[in-house]
Amino acid sequence: xxxxxxxxxxxxxxxxxxxxxxxxxxxxxxxxxxxxxxxxxxxxxxxxxxxxxxxxxxxxxxxxxxxxxxxxxxxxxxxxxxxxxxxxxxxxxxxxxxxxxxxxxxxxxxxxxxxxxxxxxxxxxxxxxxxxxxxxxxxxxxxxxxxxxxxxxxxxxxxxxxxxxxxxxxxxxxxxxxxxxxxxxxxxxxxxxxxxxxxxxxxxxxxxxxxxxxxxxxxxxxxxxxxxxxxxxxxxxxxxxxxxxxxxxxxxxxxxxxxxxxxxxxxxxxxxxxxxxxxxxxxxxxxxxxxxxxxxxxxxxxxxxxxxxxxxxxxxxxxxxxxxxxxxxxxxxxxxxxxxx
Amino acid sequence: xxxxxxxxxxxxxxxxxxxxxxxxxxxxxxxxxxxxxxxxxxxxxxxxxxxxxxxxxxxxxxxxxxxxxxxxxxxxxxxxxxxxxxxxxxxxxxxxxxxxxxxxxxxxxxxxxxxxxxxxxxxxxxxxxxxxxxxxxxxxxxxxxxxxxxxxxxxxxxxxxxxxxxxxxxxxxxxxxxxxxxxxxxxxxxxxxxxxxxxxxxxxxxxxxxxxxxxxxxxxxxxxxxxxxxxxxxxxxxxxxxxxxxxxxxxxxxxxxxxxxxxxxxxxxxxxxxxxxxxxxxxxxxxxxxxxxxxxxxxxxxxxxxxxxxxxxxxxxxxxxxxxxxxxxxxxxxxxxxxxx
Numbered sequence: 001x002x003x004x005x006x007x008x009x010x011x012x013x014x015x016x017x018x019x020x021x022x023x024x025x026x027x028x029x030x031x032x033x034x035x036x037x038x039x040x041x042x043x044x045x046x047x048x049x050x051x052x053x054x055x056x057x058x059x060x061x062x063x064x065x066x067x068x069x070x071x072x073x074x075x076x077x078x079x080x081x082x083x084x085x086x087x088x089x090x091x092x093x094x095x096x097x098x099x100x101x102x103x104x105x106x107x108x109x110x111x112x113x114x115x116x117x118x119x120x121x122x123x124x125x126x127x128x129x130x131x132x133x134x135x136x137x138x139x140x141x142x143x144x145x146x147x148x149x150x151x152x153x154x155x156x157x158x159x160x161x162x163x164x165x166x167x168x169x170x171x172x173x174x175x176x177x178x179x180x181x182x183x184x185x186x187x188x189x190x191x192x193x194x195x196x197x198x199x200x201x202x203x204x205x206x207x208x209x210x211x212x213x214x215x216x217x218x219x220x221x222x223x224x225x226x227x228x229x230x231x232x233x234x235x236x237x238x239x240x241x242x243x244x245x246x247x248x249x250x251x252x253x254x255x256x257x258x259x260x261x262x263x264x265x266x267x268x269x270x271x272x273x274x275x276x277x278x279x280x281x282x283x284x285x286x287x288x289x290x291x292x293x294x295x296x297x298x299x300x301x302x303x304x305x306x307x308x309x310x311x312x313x314x315x316x317x318x319x320x321x322x323x324x325x326x327x328x329x330x331x332x333x334x335x336x337x338x339x340x341x
Numbered sequence: 342x343x344x345x346x347x348x349x350x351x352x353x354x355x356x357x358x359x360x361x362x363x364x365x366x367x368x369x370x371x372x373x374x375x376x377x378x379x380x381x382x383x384x385x386x387x388x389x390x391x392x393x394x395x396x397x398x399x400x401x402x403x404x405x406x407x408x409x410x411x412x413x414x415x416x417x418x419x420x421x422x423x424x425x426x427x428x429x430x431x432x433x434x435x436x437x438x439x440x441x442x443x444x445x446x447x448x449x450x451x452x453x454x455x456x457x458x459x460x461x462x463x464x465x466x467x468x469x470x471x472x473x474x475x476x477x478x479x480x481x482x483x484x485x486x487x488x489x490x491x492x493x494x495x496x497x498x499x500x501x502x503x504x505x506x507x508x509x510x511x512x513x514x515x516x517x518x519x520x521x522x523x524x525x526x527x528x529x530x531x532x533x534x535x536x537x538x539x540x541x542x543x544x545x546x547x548x549x550x551x552x553x554x555x556x557x558x559x560x561x562x563x564x565x566x567x568x569x570x571x572x573x574x575x576x577x578x579x580x581x582x583x584x585x586x587x588x589x590x591x592x593x594x595x596x597x598x599x600x601x602x603x604x605x606x607x608x609x610x611x612x613x614x615x616x617x618x619x620x621x622x623x624x625x626x627x628x629x630x631x632x633x634x635x636x637x638x639x640x641x642x643x644x645x646x647x648x649x650x651x652x653x654x655x656x657x658x659x660x661x662x663x664x665x666x667x668x669x670x671x672x673x674x675x676x677x678x679x680x681x682x
Contacts, residue, residue, distance in 0.1 A: 006356060007350045007356050008424070009348045009350040009351040009421065009424050010350040010351065010356075012428070013420075013424050013428050013432065014424055014428045015348050015351075015377060015424040015425055016377075016379040016424065016425040016426075016542060016668055016669055016672060016673070017377075018377065018378035018379075018381075018385070018539065018668065018672075018673050019378065019379070019425075019539050019540065019541075019542040019668055019669060019672030019673045020542045020672075022539040023539065023540070023541045023542045023543075023546070023672065028538075028539045028541060028555075029538040029539050029540060029554065029555055029558050030538075030539060031537035031538055031539060031559075031673075032378075032539050033378065033385055033389065033537075034376065034377045034378065035374055035375065035376055035377075036356060036357075036358075036359065036375045036376075036377060037357065037359035037360065037373075037374065037375065038356055038357040038360070040359075044359070044374055048374065048389065051392060051393050051396040051398055052392050052396070054395075054396035054397060054398065055391075055392040055393070055395035055396040056395060057392055057395065079354075080350065083349070083350050083354050083355055083356040084356055084357040084360075085357075087353070087354050091354065196372035197369075197370040197371075197372055198359065198360050198363040198364065198368075198369045198370050198371060198372060199360065199364070199369050200360075200364045201360040201361045201364045202364075205364070213370065214369075214370055217370050218372075327357055327359065328357050328360060331357060331360030331361075331364065332357070332359050332360045332373070
């Protein structure tokens, strides 16, 4: 078992999930490993599950993600999340993630002329998708006006630009394709590409705060391993911890040109019925963001899409999906490409 | 990079070491993974490094462990460590690790007739070894009387039965043997065996609190993979978080018969000049126990022994070493066997 969890210690007073989870599942003595890379912990668990199968050491791997974020009160959740940033240089000065992503948004709007409304369109689209997902935290549509009139958190980001505090868990089972052919009655989905990269943990250490180079590099690795180009992707789940994040990561992965995500979102390109549906699950914004669970839940959504089991959210003829999960302000990123077999 | 760390959040307010460490080392965009299994985090990082090389995905892997435990005050360190136990059933009732291991010690003494002095001999031996290790936290010898007269922590365990609170880090570089042959000027050491297992996180859930079945199973896996039997091991580092732990894990791994560890220790069998030198580094007791770093530091000690670089602590003709690292009260365990090439 590989379990992604960001901070069992700060959120729940419980580390050592690598013993607790196999025990509570009745699976001990199965070897279990908790992996952590802040909000990319779930995607990283998926990657470690894949590597452990490729190693030949394991044949059947449970990959899970979990975070229990609502048991703490006051500003404890914001503090716990802030430990994904550089404590010495970012945390010490009081900056938290809404502030960091607000700086990214300001620079993006300045450089490319993106509008406040275009940011809002990301949240509107993801809530529309979440309204079709019975597992989503927020199953209701919102309007651009609601976003623009919602509480200001860190200018220009408002509360409806931000993913919520969420309890959640998700799970996937990995095994070699030849084993899956023998035991599964469902359409099979293959991990054809996997990439993983790091970047400076502090936003201020980067030459360009819009580059998101860990996202770019991890996507390039995944494209190369899978033999797929961005133009061959049918459905995408990305890490929209804030509305601005969806815009910049789509560009960092070459799914849209730099500066084009705002107008493209406004024009419906990334909508459920658009050319490249993004965050059909509702994304972190509407489906919720239990940080350690998010990366695995992205795989669950894309598997459902590739199996044709996504119901009202189904993207017609989806054959290739991409999932992107990142930690902090992009200090780590994990990308996978999934193919219908 | 694979980094073992138990609780960056509770000890240092810093998670996301998978971004921070490659960044601060100037190594970004190298992909990094933090792994956690309480006090077995370091050993698990070593195992994940091994699996990632076996997967064919990576060729040169840095395996590190770290814990910064002394920046917190009051009972915060004891609380942070207690999150390795079952919070709902053990932590809630106020039991911490000295209490859990005290129960193990009581049962061991009752069942096998082990004496209080035999427990003390473990600490005396490990301090004698630590006195020869310039990296040890405590580089001084202690006597049985000092142990027996030291502060009572949880009857029968006294403060000199307990490993200390420690800041520390350790690192190893792994690569395929054929690569190492090309680039290393030093004698080579091969990981010939690796094992990893879980057990119930709560001590009270086990049929036999002396079984330490995760230790037994992970050792059996490592023996099988390496083709080595317990009798072929020349030097051993085990997880002596408390003196009683050294006695029970030696037995769980078949290095001594059940109930024999106490008399064997008293007779010098596990001393530096004994038949099976155990914890030549000083062990967790004297070298220190920065929890996430411990498992990797065990590998460092055994590599030095197998290379003949252990100075005054050198075990003559050491060719095969075993390292054992465990989480909590044995809820997880990782064992590796290292061979001089």
